[in-house]
Every structure is written in C-alpha cells, then in structure tokens.
Amino acid sequence: MSASVSHRIVMLDRGTFPPDTRLDGPKARHSLVLHERTAAGETAARIGEAEIVITNKVPITKAVLDAAPNLKMVAVAATGYDVIDVAACKARGIVVSNVRDYARNTVPEHCFALMLALRRSLIAYERSVAAGRWLESGQFCYFDYPISDLAGSTLGIIGGGTLGQAVAKIAEAFGMRVLFAARRGASEATPPYARFETVLEEADVLTFHVPLRPETRDMIGAAEFALMQRRPLIINAGRGGLVNEAALAEALVAGKIAGAGFDVTSVEPMPADHPFQALLGRPDFILTPHVAWASRQATQAVADQVFANIDAFIAGKPVNVVG
CATH class of the missing domain: 3.40.50.720 (NAD(P)-binding Rossmann-like Domain)
Known part of the structure; x- marks a missing residue:
C-alpha cells in the first residue's frame, strides 16, 4: 500500500x-x-x-x-x-x-494483587471495618478471617511464555517456590517444567497464562480439582474458559480450594445466570471486570x-x- x-x-x-x-x-x-x-x-x-x-x-x-x-x-x-x-x-x-x-507488567501485578488480597483477606477485613466490626471488637485487632503469607508457598504456573515468566520472577521475590506445568497429557516433563498433575497436586496457588484454544478450554474441571491436595488459590487473569466455571464454583463452595481470584469469564460481561453470580460477596472470591491488562x-x-x-x-x- x-x-x-x-x-x-x-x-x-x-x-x-x-x-x-x-x-x-x-x-x-x-x-x-x-x-x-x-x-x-x-x-x-x-x-x-x-x-x-x-x-x-x-x-x-x-x-x-x-x-x-x-x-x-x-x-x-x-x-x-x-x-x-x-x-x-x-x-x-x-x-x-x-x-x-x-502486558508484561500489568497482568502479573494484577495477579499478585488478587493473590495478596485473598491470602490476607483484605477485602473481607475492609468490609468488616466499614460495617463497624473493629469498633465492636474492643481491642486493637481481631481475627475473623484467615491471613497467610505467600513466602514459602508453591506457585503453579500454567503457561511458560512472557507473562508466565514475569509472574515467576515476582513469585521468587516473594520467596515462593515456582513450578511450571508441562502440557496436559504429557507423560514426561523436563525441568523447569513438572508434570501437569504434579503441579496440581503440589501448588498452593495456581495461575493461568495460556491462550484459549480447543485443547486448553476447560483444562481445569472437576477431575483436576480432585487432584488439588493443598486447597490452592485459583487465579485467572488469562482467558475465560480455561477453568470450567461451574466446576470452580462447586469446588469453592465445597472447600476443595481456598479461594479464587478471576479477571475473566467465558462470557463477558458475565450474564445473570453465570455460576460466579452466586459467589459474589464471598470473602474467598474476587472478580474484576477484565481489567488486568488495563494499566x-x-x-x-x-x-x-x-x-x-x-x-x-x-x-x-x-x-x-x-x-
């Protein structure tokens, strides 16, 4: 031209x-x-x-x-x-x-904002202070919601590209152990990758940084949640549809995972009958409107x-x- x-x-x-x-x-x-x-x-x-x-x-x-x-x-x-x-x-x-x-800065930072908010129950505590709970407590602090450090925990990363690597770098600064997941279904994995199932079993936090394709759609469902021995946080600032949303809601309500922070859904904006609608307001669930990319x-x-x-x-x- x-x-x-x-x-x-x-x-x-x-x-x-x-x-x-x-x-x-x-x-x-x-x-x-x-x-x-x-x-x-x-x-x-x-x-x-x-x-x-x-x-x-x-x-x-x-x-x-x-x-x-x-x-x-x-x-x-x-x-x-x-x-x-x-x-x-x-x-x-x-x-x-x-x-x-x-998005090498904005998406990883958003992921860690979700992780920290969930691990430290920031939103739950902020809401309770606004509701008067601190005034009622009668002392300088109270312990209504769990608080845990990221340091010493294992971060499972699904996706080893630019964003996955950026997330890993931040995780290491927090003192986290990092595991990259090999392709689902692969019988072997070469370091720095671990078998997909191993990552699900050992992770305290899982985060997703792969494109949505037929082979990655619903890559986490009921069978995968059953493998998660450490009740991890599930963080998805990648693409809606990587995690089966109905299965995620069921796993969270059943206590199979410790919490979930999502920035994406399979249909956007999220419709009124979406499984996540029932999770809104829970202290262990955060949903943001696809803004992780938007610094x-x-x-x-x-x-x-x-x-x-x-x-x-x-x-x-x-x-x-x-x-």
Missing part, C-alpha cells in the same frame, strides 16, 4: 480503551473513524469502504468480510484474536496483525503498537501477523 495516499481506517470499539488513551493514528496519511461500540449487526456497514479495521472484541466474520470489498488489514487491539475468522481473512488476502508483550501504561502501549502495525503494513512490511 502507498503511504502517499490517505488510508481510510475504522475503529469499531474505542470504548474498550480508557478515555485518556491517546489514539494518535498511524504516521501515514489517513482518516480515522472511531465508534465507541459496535453491535454485530452494525459491523459490516461501519467498515464500509475502509481498507483497515481496528477491533478489540468486535467479531470479524466471513459474512462481514464478504460485505467489505476494500478491506486489506484487520488490526487487532489485543493479543487474542479468536474473534477474527483468520482463515477467511487469509483466503481473501487480508492481513491480520495483533499486539504482543504489552494506563499498558493501554497506551496497545494503542501505539496497533498504529505501528498499521504503518508497517502500509509500508509493505507487515509485522505481528497471525494465521
């Missing part, structure tokens, strides 16, 4: 970024149309004659592609791209690029990388291509 002409770009879900994120656009000449949100039935019309579309969570299906004859690039404002029909894009010669390595620094890095990907594509040297 030529950088001397003005390239029409449409962003379908600007609302998935904080209001203060700068969307400066690519360096190449362009027009950028921003839509706060886009419903499924609006997607094709909003892309219209655009050459480039930016999407975070709005699906780009074959039907959408068939109605967008000028589309040449899909710039995904996320690492995950399961909302894109990559095969259909490839058949049409449409380049799909995602963003990478922007100010990280969201700006995503936006900047999206436009850098577009510039590279316009220059004829696409980067971060998927599929």
Whole structure:
C-alpha cells in the first residue's frame, strides 16, 4: 500500500480503551473513524469502504468480510484474536496483525494483587471495618478471617511464555517456590517444567497464562480439582474458559480450594445466570471486570503498537501477523 495516499481506517470499539488513551493514528496519511461500540449487526456497514479495521472484541466474520470489498488489514487491539475468522481473512488476502508483550507488567501485578488480597483477606477485613466490626471488637485487632503469607508457598504456573515468566520472577521475590506445568497429557516433563498433575497436586496457588484454544478450554474441571491436595488459590487473569466455571464454583463452595481470584469469564460481561453470580460477596472470591491488562501504561502501549502495525503494513512490511 502507498503511504502517499490517505488510508481510510475504522475503529469499531474505542470504548474498550480508557478515555485518556491517546489514539494518535498511524504516521501515514489517513482518516480515522472511531465508534465507541459496535453491535454485530452494525459491523459490516461501519467498515464500509475502509481498507483497515481496528477491533478489540468486535467479531470479524466471513459474512462481514464478504460485505467489505476494500478491506486489506484487520488490526487487532489485543493479543487474542479468536474473534477474527483468520482463515477467511487469509483466503481473501487480508492481513491480520495483533499486539504482543504489552502486558508484561500489568497482568502479573494484577495477579499478585488478587493473590495478596485473598491470602490476607483484605477485602473481607475492609468490609468488616466499614460495617463497624473493629469498633465492636474492643481491642486493637481481631481475627475473623484467615491471613497467610505467600513466602514459602508453591506457585503453579500454567503457561511458560512472557507473562508466565514475569509472574515467576515476582513469585521468587516473594520467596515462593515456582513450578511450571508441562502440557496436559504429557507423560514426561523436563525441568523447569513438572508434570501437569504434579503441579496440581503440589501448588498452593495456581495461575493461568495460556491462550484459549480447543485443547486448553476447560483444562481445569472437576477431575483436576480432585487432584488439588493443598486447597490452592485459583487465579485467572488469562482467558475465560480455561477453568470450567461451574466446576470452580462447586469446588469453592465445597472447600476443595481456598479461594479464587478471576479477571475473566467465558462470557463477558458475565450474564445473570453465570455460576460466579452466586459467589459474589464471598470473602474467598474476587472478580474484576477484565481489567488486568488495563494499566494506563499498558493501554497506551496497545494503542501505539496497533498504529505501528498499521504503518508497517502500509509500508509493505507487515509485522505481528497471525494465521
């Protein structure tokens, strides 16, 4: 594509970024149309004659592609791209690029915020103070909820990529023992990996940093919870669907695990009939609305990388291509 002409770009879900994120656009000449949100039935019309579309969570299906004859690039404002029909894009010669390595600080920090809050019952104590329990206690402290250190405990990490490694580095600073899980079903594991089942058996905390694929969907269910001998905390700031949510709710209520901190669900926003609805308000459960990625620094890095990907594509040297 030529950088001397003005390239029409449409962003379908600007609302998935904080209001203060700068969307400066690519360096190449362009027009950028921003839509706060886009419903499924609006997607094709909003892309219209655009050459480039930016999407975070709005699906780009074959039907959408068939109605967008000028589309040449899909710039995904996320690492995950399961909302894109990559095969259909490839058949049409449409380049799909995602963003990478922007979350190496924000997601690990969020994971440890969840771990610490659960291990030290921070939310439960804060709520009880607000309700007057401290005033009623008659002394300088009270012990209504359990408090435990992270130091000396074992962290099981499922996913050994950039985020998993970053989580491991923080864990080591806390004095935790780290176990990386080998692929589920593997009969052997080579250090630093341990067998998947071994990690489930020995972990005091489990955290997930793998993409959602057919082979990773529901990778933790009732059978896996039965292997967890140490009643671990379950932390998921990765993708909804890695842990079977009904099984998680059952395990928590039954006392098979010590607590759970999730930032993601299989359907977002979480519907009224979701199994997690019954867990809200429990002192051993924390749910945040898919914001682990969303530090100010990280969201700006995503936006900047999206436009850098577009510039590279316009220059004829696409980067971060998927599929």
